Amino acid sequence: MAIPGGPPLTPxxxxxxxxxxxxxxxxAISWILTTVAAAFLATRLYCKTHYNGxxxxxxxxxLASFVCxxxxxxxxxxxxSLGYGKHxxxxxxxxxxxxxxPVAVRAVFSITALAWSKTAFGITxxxxxxxxxxxxxxxxxxxxxxxxxxxxxxxFVQCKPLAAAWDRSIEGECxxxxxxxxxxxxxxxxGAAMDFALALLPWxxxxxxxxxxxxxxxxxxxxxxxFVAGIAAIVKTVNLDRLHNSSDIYETIPLFIWDxxxxxxxxxxxxxxxxxxxxxxxxxxxxxxxxxRTGMSRTxxxxxxxxxxxxxxxxxxxxxxxxxxxxxSDKSILYETQVDVSAGSGEExxxxxxxxxxxxxxFDGRKGRNDIEMGQAKR
Numbered sequence: 031m032a033i034p035g036g037p038p039l040t041p042x043x044x045x046x047x048x049x050x051x052x053x054x055x056x057x058a059i060s061w062i063l064t065t066v067a068a069a070f071l072a073t074r075l076y077c078k079t080h081y082n083g084x085x086x087x088x089x090x091x092x093l094a095s096f097v098c099x100x101x102x103x104x105x106x107x108x109x110x111s112l113g114y115g116k117h118x119x120x121x122x123x124x125x126x127x128x129x130x131x132p133v134a135v136r137a138v139f140s141i142t143a144l145a146w147s148k149t150a151f152g153i154t155x156x157x158x159x160x161x162x163x164x165x166x167x168x169x170x171x172x173x174x175x176x177x178x179x180x181x182x183x184x185x186f187v188q189c190k191p192l193a194a195a196w197d198r199s200i201e202g203e204c205x206x207x208x209x210x211x212x213x214x215x216x217x218x219x220x221g222a223a224m225d226f227a228l229a230l231l232p233w234x235x236x237x238x239x240x241x242x243x244x245x246x247x248x249x250x251x252x253x254x255x256x257f258v259a260g261i262a263a264i265v266k267t268v269n270l271d272r273l274h275n276s277s278d279i280y281e282t283i284p285l286f287i288w289d290x291x292x293x294x295x296x297x298x299x300x301x302x303x304x305x306x307x308x309x310x311x312x313x314x315x316x317x318x319x320x321x322x323r324t325g326m327s328r329t330x331x332x333x334x335x336x337x338x339x340x341x342x343x344x345x346x347x348x349x350x351x352x353x354x355x356x357x358x359s360d361k362s363i364l365y366e367t368q369v370d371v372s373a374g375s376g377e378e379x380x381x382x383x384x385x386x387x388x389x390x391x392x393f394d395g396r397k398g399r400n401d402i403e404m405g406q407a408k409r
Contacts, residue, residue: 044119052283053115059287060103063294071096074301088157092150092300098143099293105136106286117280129279130196138182140289144221144263145178147296151228151256154300158235167231170224177217184210211274218267225260225296229253255299262292 071092078085085093106114109132112125121129152171159167188210189195194202232253236246266288272281 047119049120051116053110056115057107057110060106060290063290064103067294067297070298070301074304077304088150088153091146095143095146096297098139102136102139102143105132108132118278134185134196137185141178141182143293145175147293148174151300170227174224177220181214181217214270215267218263222260222263225256225263229256253303255302259292259296259299262288262295266292
């Protein structure tokens with residue numbers, strides 16, 4: 031047997047070579063990442079349908095991105111069944127002719143999953159931005175789809191006739207590999223840069239909002255998980271060199287891993303901000319459950335204490351200014367339910383600055399008098 035581009039090898043020489051098989055591990059990693067992405071996406075869609083009753087364009091695009099990721103991983107499993115994961119000298123010769131086309135198709139779905147997952151998060155930001163920031167988001171969406179789209183297209187139009195790109199037995203004229211390599215490095219680097227840009231934009235939005243610093247940090251981190259996707263994109267781009275220079279298909283395994291990581295992490299990153307609404311409601315439910323167990327009134331040593339008698343201190347005109355925020359839209363990502371507390375538990379309201387007056391009435395049977403304490407809580 032001979033290594034492509036090298037002299038024939040004797041059985042003794044082949045015996046001295048490494049005989050690793052990373053195929054099963056590659057399948058495990060790919061399916062675990064896909065399952066995690068599916069779980070986050072399903073939770074996102076649940077939140078959207080539960081709170082809004084429908085899904086929007088960003089949800090549809092993200093769902094399409096996941097379908098591409100799923101197809102990509104299925105093709106990976108097929109490639110492993112052909113022998114991918116082994117060194118070229120252990121790869122079944124009869125399967126080499128079947129291997130190139132599935133790899134090219136997989137690359138197209140991988141690139142599409144990346145482009146659409148970034149696009150989905152960009153569409154979400156379009157609903158939260160205006161002015162120059164909205165124009166910036168549009169520029170990111172357009173350039174990402176163009177740059178990655180060309181990369182996907184080149185897999186099938188790089189040769190004339192087209193079949194020469196995946197069938198080595200067909201003679202044809204193809205674009206120089208060095209040109210393809212440099213463009214793929216460019217598109218990968220551009221995708222990573224746009225991941226970082228999409229992760230930084232929410233911080234600019236948050237700077238203009240009147241929120242507690244702790245909440246700003248929480249929202250900012252939730253909407254900046256794209257940093258992780260950007261790091262994965264950089265690692266994947268660095269590993270493109272293996273695909274370009276190595277004659278051993280085993281060396282391309284990191285590329286298979288990191289393009290799956292990038293797509294899965296981008297889907298997760300796009301889903302996390304929406305989950306804040308669910309987390310908010312879970313926390314609110316747990317808090318209400320705790321209050322119901324404690325009881326709204328407690329009696330100790332003959333003293334009856336009634337807490338949490340809240341009265342609005344706003345006129346009707348002022349109340350109209352602070353209508354509950356639309357927790358069903360993507361804007362709810364930026365806000366969290368607040369709780370007014372003066373003496374005991376408070377009254378929950380969504381959004382706005384609300385001034386409440388809390389009255390605590392205490393009755394002391396032993397002294398035979400009423401004690402009324404008045405306090406104010408502002409937020």
